[in-house]
Amino acid sequence: MDISHIFHGPNSGYVLELYERYLRDPDSVDSSTRAIFDKLRPEIYEEKQSEITQHDIDKIVATANLAQAIRAFGHLDADIDPLGSPPPGDPSLELPTHGLTPEDLAVLPSSLIGRPVSDKTDNAYDAIEELRKIYSSKVGYDYYHINSLEERKWLREAAETGRFRPPVDPINEKLLLENLTRVEVLEKFLHRIFPGKFRFSIEGVDMLVPILNEIVGIAAETGMRHIFMGMAHRGRLNVMHHVMTKSYKGSLIKFKDPVQERDFRDYMGWTGDVKYHEGARHAIKNGREIEMQISLSPNPSHLESVNPVVEGMARAAGTSVNASGEPKFDPDVALPIIVHGDAAFPGQGIVAETLNMCRLPGYTTGGTIHVITNNQLGYTALPGESRSTLYASDLAKGFEIPIVHVNADDPEACIECARLAFAYLNKFGKDFLIDLVGYRRHGHNEADEPAFTQPEMYKIIDDHPTVREIWAEALAERNIMNRDEADELVNKYNEILHSDFESLTPEDLPEEALSTIPPAGAAQKTITSVPAESLREMNASLLKVPEGFTINPKLRRGRERREAALANIDEKTVDWAMAEELAFASILADGTSIRFTGQDAERGTFSHRHAVLHDFNTGQTYAPLQHIPQSKAAFEILNSPLTENACIGFEYGYNIQAPDRLVIWEAQYGDFINGAQTIIDEYVVSARAKWGQTPSLVLLLPHAYEGQGPDHSSGRMGRFLDSAAEVNIRIANCTTSAQYFHLLRRQAGVLEIDPLPLIVMTPKSLLRNPLIFSSLRDLSEGTWQPFIDDEMSNSQAKSVKRLILCSGKVYIDLIASELRKQNAKDTAIARLEQLYPVPTTLIQKALNRYPKLKEVIWLQEEPENMGAWMFIYPFLRKFIKGAVPLHFIGRRRNSSPAEGTASMHKVNQEALLKQAFMIGKQLPNIDELGITWVKNV
Numbered sequence: 001m002d003i004s005h006i007f008h009g010p011n012s013g014y015v016l017e018l019y020e021r022y023l024r025d026p027d028s029v030d031s032s033t034r035a036i037f038d039k040l041r042p043e044i045y046e047e048k049q050s051e052i053t054q055h056d057i058d059k060i061v062a063t064a065n066l067a068q069a070i071r072a073f074g075h076l077d078a079d080i081d082p083l084g085s086p087p088p089g090d091p092s093l094e095l096p097t098h099g100l101t102p103e104d105l106a107v108l109p110s111s112l113i114g115r116p117v118s119d120k121t122d123n124a125y126d127a128i129e130e131l132r133k134i135y136s137s138k139v140g141y142d143y144y145h146i147n148s149l150e151e152r153k154w155l156r157e158a159a160e161t162g163r164f165r166p167p168v169d170p171i172n173e174k175l176l177l178e179n180l181t182r183v184e185v186l187e188k189f190l191h192r193i194f195p196g197k198f199r200f201s202i203e204g205v206d207m208l209v210p211i212l213n214e215i216v217g218i219a220a221e222t223g224m225r226h227i228f229m230g231m232a233h234r235g236r237l238n239v240m241h242h243v244m245t246k247s248y249k250g251s252l253i254k255f256k257d258p259v260q261e262r263d264f265r266d267y268m269g270w271t272g273d274v275k276y277h278e279g280a281r282h283a284i285k286n287g288r289e290i291e292m293q294i295s296l297s298p299n300p301s302h303l304e305s306v307n308p309v310v311e312g313m314a315r316a317a318g319t320s321v322n323a324s325g326e327p328k329f330d331p332d333v334a335l336p337i338i339v340h341g342d343a344a345f346p347g348q349g350i351v352a353e354t355l356n357m358c359r360l361p362g363y364t365t366g367g368t369i370h371v372i373t374n375n376q377l378g379y380t381a382l383p384g385e386s387r388s389t390l391y392a393s394d395l396a397k398g399f400e401i402p403i404v405h406v407n408a409d410d411p412e413a414c415i416e417c418a419r420l421a422f423a424y425l426n427k428f429g430k431d432f433l434i435d436l437v438g439y440r441r442h443g444h445n446e447a448d449e450p451a452f453t454q455p456e457m458y459k460i461i462d463d464h465p466t467v468r469e470i471w472a473e474a475l476a477e478r479n480i481m482n483r484d485e486a487d488e489l490v491n492k493y494n495e496i497l498h499s500d501f502e503s504l505t506p507e508d509l510p511e512e513a514l515s516t517i518p519p520a521g522a523a524q525k526t527i528t529s530v531p532a533e534s535l536r537e538m539n540a541s542l543l544k545v546p547e548g549f550t551i552n553p554k555l556r557r558g559r560e561r562r563e564a565a566l567a568n569i570d571e572k573t574v575d576w577a578m579a580e581e582l583a584f585a586s587i588l589a590d591g592t593s594i595r596f597t598g599q600d601a602e603r604g605t606f607s608h609r610h611a612v613l614h615d616f617n618t619g620q621t622y623a624p625l626q627h628i629p630q631s632k633a634a635f636e637i638l639n640s641p642l643t644e645n646a647c648i649g650f651e652y653g654y655n656i657q658a659p660d661r662l663v664i665w666e667a668q669y670g671d672f673i674n675g676a677q678t679i680i681d682e683y684v685v686s687a688r689a690k691w692g693q694t695p696s697l698v699l700l701l702p703h704a705y706e707g708q709g710p711d712h713s714s715g716r717m718g719r720f721l722d723s724a725a726e727v728n729i730r731i732a733n734c735t736t737s738a739q740y741f742h743l744l745r746r747q748a749g750v751l752e753i754d755p756l757p758l759i760v761m762t763p764k765s766l767l768r769n770p771l772i773f774s775s776l777r778d779l780s781e782g783t784w785q786p787f788i789d790d791e792m793s794n795s796q797a798k799s800v801k802r803l804i805l806c807s808g809k810v811y812i813d814l815i816a817s818e819l820r821k822q823n824a825k826d827t828a829i830a831r832l833e834q835l836y837p838v839p840t841t842l843i844q845k846a847l848n849r850y851p852k853l854k855e856v857i858w859l860q861e862e863p864e865n866m867g868a869w870m871f872i873y874p875f876l877r878k879f880i881k882g883a884v885p886l887h888f889i890g891r892r893r894n895s896s897p898a899e900g901t902a903s904m905h906k907v908n909q910e911a912l913l914k915q916a917f918m919i920g921k922q923l924p925n926i927d928e929l930g931i932t933w934v935k936n937v
């Protein structure tokens, strides 16, 4: 007889399972369960029916439901706030909600709650209480948002067996006290000696340091080769000293204000950065062998911006690229750990952008451990002002990341969470989050008065013992260490700090990064040409596909054209995509690996690249650059997630960790680079000056005024030119496919000897315009030209009156124009292919070639306040030295980069070209147009 209908409710499945077990073997369940099920046995069901009431059944199901609620929502009742605020609770955790009383539970079997809790309890009441102790203790296990049953089971088992928790998994209690003492003493020492100086103290979340050390220790035992850490200001100094093992003197000297010791900038040879942004590396050794390297990435103030950088570093460390084909990724090589702020985690979009990468091919790192140092404040803002969610960590739920909320005043609970985090990551290769709930002992910084805004909270904090004091007390109660011994530890570390401070000399200023800046200039000497025969062979290899692979018919013609394209060495047959592919093939043949990412990068936004072919019949993919026999290194090209800031941050980190690989990111349209302004400003263009890092990341930004509107025209080159200074970046805007070929090859050639980020304004319609096509000879014999003067002869140059200087696509518009033919004799046109570093000597040389010059014009498509003009103007003035007038022609100053309609674009573009050729005269209707001619600037 089927009696399943009598079990109902969310846990009916579990009760049924128990019942079936009982049917197979009545002894497999405990005696009280057996007594209940005896009443339900089919053969005696009818007979005993009168004895089983619906009431009994309801109580069984209600008990199972209660147990389920505690497992899922017990964290809402957990004691996670050291400051003692009551937990929010939840009605599902209360007996009356389920129609239960303690008496009901006392007569029910504990097996209704399940193992392992049922094994150590006699009835359901005790089992429920036991369950509460686990799920509503100082740890709130928050994992019911995980979809995988296997993972949920594993997490439940880990929580309920307590296998990562002391005493099951013991800790060295004394050592923990020693560590907490070092953490606290450092902060208090700095507070005393340098009152009011910012250090963004860890106090209140001190357990961060032991948590990190626990993870580092287990990771090293497991055989991880790298840990990459990212964190903001909070507690960073303490982590530097007690996780990264930096010497105290290194920080103490900086607190003393080194400018008094010597000229800081001269000494460091770079701009440097404040002490709480510095990075560090620490090698854990076994004898002479480095077992594991821990790297703390430098980071700017911009909270959370370091997240993708750290992920990129870990991905690079775990990826080997030494053989041709696809790169190989090993998730067990590197572990990323990211420490977040409780206000920043939900607030900064880059957090979600980075979390979204966690399982993407080409981006996953095999899991990250996240720690939120949750001090319940963001500067002066309360949680209710910083987020719309209950927990600071709730964003992580959407990515199915298990979360533990842990009271930062319970050291054992914190250590359990660290172990659990690593064990889960190690088993499932996925992220884990520890929400370390503490408080902030001082103001946002140590000069702030927190009681201005949180008077009540700070009354509690002022009276609240430190976690070291709490733990010392616990050890005294456990007779492990008496109070005097604990005080001795405080004295010991105070004395160490004192003696370090007293013996400081100027030589204690850290010297890191001094030697990391290589001399610039090697790029100019790089040979980028490739023998014609090699290029022909590579082209042939690139056009091959596996037996039986059906290419999309629409791509066939182009490929047939390419088969014949290199027959004649002087014919201009090489378009942009072909030049790019040949550049990549030759770079791989030179042994340099390539990673290329961007939105829809595989096909290319403009459907020009097709680096990954899709079989027309089966959809199977084939990337020729992974199969050419000439290649000696791995190639990967990936369609990135629809993200700019985190994607560029990721590639930046990848590039920093693997400087010998060519790393390229392509924007869908150049404008979207503004979504990554933080990473550009804070890392790409300034990391060298601030932290001595030497990125060589390539950014390809489609940039062309073609009537597509304000948002698809500009790669915002002005933004990069704004930040171009010293030796920090190269910016190119090239006009032939050969130039692009040589530019890419030059970048790959100097990755390790003259690395700089390379920003390239790339074409849109010009991708297919024969005026930019190059010949095989241009590739095999040419070189990168930062500036290209008019091709006219020197004798023709003698009659030139006007020199038009420009950059990029407007040059092609000029030479394609009818007006050009009419003005061929007296007008020369020269193009700046490299905007930064400015090729000063070449421009100067060109100016000297035109003795009868009457005027120089800077022509650009962009508005006067955008493009290259504002940047290049002072250079041009200096070169010309007032000898001839300098005019500007371009779109008018504008708040938006381009016209909103194609028709207005056309009118303005035509007017622009007309004005460019109207020597000495102004277009009659110029005032009505969107362009401007600024005379003799």
Ligand SMILES: Cc1ncc(C[n+]2csc(CCOP(=O)(O)OP(=O)(O)O)c2C)c(N)n1
Binding pocket: 234, 301, 302, 303, 340, 341, 342, 343, 344, 345, 348, 373, 375, 377, 378, 379, 444
């Ligand atoms: C992107 C960004 N916006 C604003 C700030 C200024 N700021 C510095 S710390 C801070 C509060 C951060 O709070 P939280 O994330 O909780 O970290 P905590 O300082 O409390 O550890 C703010 C707003 C910043 N550094 N970065």
